[in-house]
Amino acid sequence: MAANSFIYTRRRITNIVALALSMVATLIGLVFLAWILWETLRQGIGALDLKLFTKITAYGEDGGLLNAMVGSLIVNLIGIAIATPIGVLAGTWLAEYASGTKLGESIRFLNDILLSAPSIVLGLFVYTIVVLPTTALTDGSTTFSGWAGGVALALIALPVIVRTSDEMLRLVPSTLREAALSLGIPQWKLTMQILIRAARSGIITGVLLALARISGETAPLLFTAFGNNYLTFNPSDKMSSLPQVIYQYANDPGDGMHAIAWAGAFVVTMFVLLLSLASRLVLSRNKVSHD
Amino acid sequence: MQANVGAVASTLAQEARAHRDARHDRLFGWLLKGCALLVLACLLGAAGATLWGGRHAFGTFGWHFLVSSTWDPSSDTYGALVPVYGTIVTSLIALLIAVPVSFGIALYLSEVAPPWLRTPVSSAIELLAGIPSIIYGMWGLFIFAPFFADHIKPWLTNYLGDKPDDGKLSWVAAHVPFVGKLFGSDYPFGASILTAGIVLAVMIIPFISSVMREVFQTVPSRLKESAYALGSSTWEVSWDIVLPYTRSAVIGGIFLGLGRALGETMAVTFVLGNAMQLSASILDPGASIASTIANQFSEAAGLQKSTLMALAFLLFVVTFFVLLIARWMLRQLAHKEGR
Numbered sequence: 001m002a003a004n005s006f007i008y009t010r011r012r013i014t015n016i017v018a019l020a021l022s023m024v025a026t027l028i029g030l031v032f033l034a035w036i037l038w039e040t041l042r043q044g045i046g047a048l049d050l051k052l053f054t055k056i057t058a059y060g061e062d063g064g065l066l067n068a069m070v071g072s073l074i075v076n077l078i079g080i081a082i083a084t085p086i087g088v089l090a091g092t093w094l095a096e097y098a099s100g101t102k103l104g105e106s107i108r109f110l111n112d113i114l115l116s117a118p119s120i121v122l123g124l125f126v127y128t129i130v131v132l133p134t135t136a137l138t139d140g141s142t143t144f145s146g147w148a149g150g151v152a153l154a155l156i157a158l159p160v161i162v163r164t165s166d167e168m169l170r171l172v173p174s175t176l177r178e179a180a181l182s183l184g185i186p187q188w189k190l191t192m193q194i195l196i197r198a199a200r201s202g203i204i205t206g207v208l209l210a211l212a213r214i215s216g217e218t219a220p221l222l223f224t225a226f227g228n229n230y231l232t233f234n235p236s237d238k239m240s241s242l243p244q245v246i247y248q249y250a251n252d253p254g255d256g257m258h259a260i261a262w263a264g265a266f267v268v269t270m271f272v273l274l275l276s277l278a279s280r281l282v283l284s285r286n287k288v289s290h291d
Numbered sequence: 292m293q294a295n296v297g298a299v300a301s302t303l304a305q306e307a308r309a310h311r312d313a314r315h316d317r318l319f320g321w322l323l324k325g326c327a328l329l330v331l332a333c334l335l336g337a338a339g340a341t342l343w344g345g346r347h348a349f350g351t352f353g354w355h356f357l358v359s360s361t362w363d364p365s366s367d368t369y370g371a372l373v374p375v376y377g378t379i380v381t382s383l384i385a386l387l388i389a390v391p392v393s394f395g396i397a398l399y400l401s402e403v404a405p406p407w408l409r410t411p412v413s414s415a416i417e418l419l420a421g422i423p424s425i426i427y428g429m430w431g432l433f434i435f436a437p438f439f440a441d442h443i444k445p446w447l448t449n450y451l452g453d454k455p456d457d458g459k460l461s462w463v464a465a466h467v468p469f470v471g472k473l474f475g476s477d478y479p480f481g482a483s484i485l486t487a488g489i490v491l492a493v494m495i496i497p498f499i500s501s502v503m504r505e506v507f508q509t510v511p512s513r514l515k516e517s518a519y520a521l522g523s524s525t526w527e528v529s530w531d532i533v534l535p536y537t538r539s540a541v542i543g544g545i546f547l548g549l550g551r552a553l554g555e556t557m558a559v560t561f562v563l564g565n566a567m568q569l570s571a572s573i574l575d576p577g578a579s580i581a582s583t584i585a586n587q588f589s590e591a592a593g594l595q596k597s598t599l600m601a602l603a604f605l606l607f608v609v610t611f612f613v614l615l616i617a618r619w620m621l622r623q624l625a626h627k628e629g630r
Contacts, residue, residue, distance in 0.1 A: 022396070022399040023395075023403065025391065025392045025393075026400070028395075029415075029500070030412070030415060035434070036419075036426065036430045040426060090323070090329065090330060093324055093326060096323075098324075114333055116554070117554065117607070117611070117614070118607065120554070120581050121341060124344070124599075125333075128344055155333055159330065186316050188319035188320075191319070216422075216424065218556070223588055243425045247428075250429050251561075268423055268426065269423065272423055
């Protein structure tokens with residue numbers, strides 16, 4: 001009897017300790033989240049200034065981030081513009097044409113791997129296939145460009161878009177396909193005009209998520225878009241981007257540079273968080289309209 | 292007669308149309324397949340391009356490349372050991388911290404927390420995954436590393452390390468093998484292998500915990516209820532029923548986090564100190580493959596550039612296999628469920 005109650009007490013204590021530890025673990029996660037967001041907000045808002053949006057980085061501590069913001073915008077748009085059509089079509093192939101085939105299964109599997117592949121290696125890949133060949137055409141100056149940066153970001157956005165398109169298309173009820181096919185509609189028309197339209201909001205969510213993912217990426221841009229202290233709208237030029245300037249300024253010993261880096265970090269974080277919020281809203285609105 | 296001609300004409304038109312549709316369908320199918328094959332091309336291309344770029348380094352240094360800790364641009368001699376060691380140790384530290392914490396979070400969210408609290412808390416944790424790595428890097432460099440240097444590192448070096456400030460070895464450092472070396476450091480700054488490991492841990496916690504939470508919810512409730520009916524406690528159900536049932540997927544989630552940690556560049560570059568030296572102490576600065584590439588590639592030329600490409604190839608191959616195992620393990624549970 002005594003042994004029994006001893007075991008019972010020990011089990012109860014183990015349970016309480018374990019559950020308390022799980023609470024502590026959750027608190028640890030939340031504390032780090034709050035800590036990171038709080039510092040980004042505090043330091044970022046403290047450094048916010050109108051000149052960030054009107055001056056370029058060439059002025060250093062007295063400058064702003066205008067060229068970086070414009071560069072980020074252009075490079076991200078190039079990335080999304082390349083990755084969206086390819087990603088949606090590839091996702092469509094996986095969902096509509098290749099379900100159950102070996103090739104389809106392996107591509108779906110490899111796409112998931114590409115999703116978390118190290119981005120700096122993808123940057124070096126684009127350096128090899130875009131920057132190096134175009135450099136060979138010049139007198140020896142390296143041709144870093146906004147285009148190369150866009151391609152590198154496209155490689156990172158691609159698997160996100162492929163995966164969401166694939167998943168969203170597989171959610172489209174098969175009655176829709178059967179109805180269309182029974183009317184004699186060719187498959188390409190069915191895919192483009194009915195299925196993709198039915199999965200539209202899911203696909204948009206994927207594109208927004210991909211945009212959120214690439215707008216914070218730094219590593220793949222270091223050796224592709226490189227950076228540029230002057231304002232340019234021409235993607236054939238070297239281009240700066242917010243994350244790249246943050247990286248450069250944070251490593252600078254000057255405090256004034258750190259302040260600008262924090263302001264940039266604040267802008268990037270807000271942009272990314274708002275995008276992921278927007279993507280959730282698009283998806284939830286869609287769910288409501290279908291119910 | 293008239294009606295016949297009309298019928299023939301319309302049949303012809305129908306056939307032409309059917310042919311056209313078939314042709315369009317075929318072209319469309321090829322287009323789609325081409326796009327999907329691009330995913331494959333990206334992976335092969337990334338491996339191929341880095342292998343091609345690193346061929347001089349592999350050719351010059353041979354197998355010795357992997358075990359040499361020399362990194363000397365002045366004599367153009369490079370070895371991969373320092374960055375490889377840094378990559379592996381920071382990732383292992385990250386896993387040591389992130390796995391128990393993630394399990395705790397998943398347990399709390401699936402078994403302990405009141406239902407109204409689950410969605411907000413899990414969204415908050417997922418928010419961590421959305422924060423760009425450069426922000427982790429900045430926070431690590433300006434906030435966490437100084438905090439670490441002021442509050443955590445002195446304690447670790449004095450009580451566990453073999454190089455305490457006052458010169459008196461603590462009992463642990465004197466009696467437990469390796470611990471003294473592991474925590475001994477006379478380097479005063481916050482950037483270190485351990486700091487990088489902690490920042491990486493915070494980054495991968497949301498990935499591992501969301502996988503764990505997701506798979507914990509796939510455990511059939513009759514299994515859990517049977518255990519509860521036999522008098523099990525919540526902890527016993529989680530440890531003896533839920534965890535064994537989801538074992539393969541949990542390991543998959545951990546490997547997914549490992550894959551992320553191995554390839555992470557920005558967060559690590561800021562807090563690792565970027566010292567090309569091999570040190571037994573995790574409180575000393577080090578270098579990882581990704582941070583070495585980020586720091587040196589722009590200024591590198593010739594053999595050094597090739598070496599960095601070779602390092603990128605090693606990183607890519609290792610993460611590829613880690614992620615392969617991760618996805619394969621995650622799939623095991625899905626098969627079990629008959630999905």
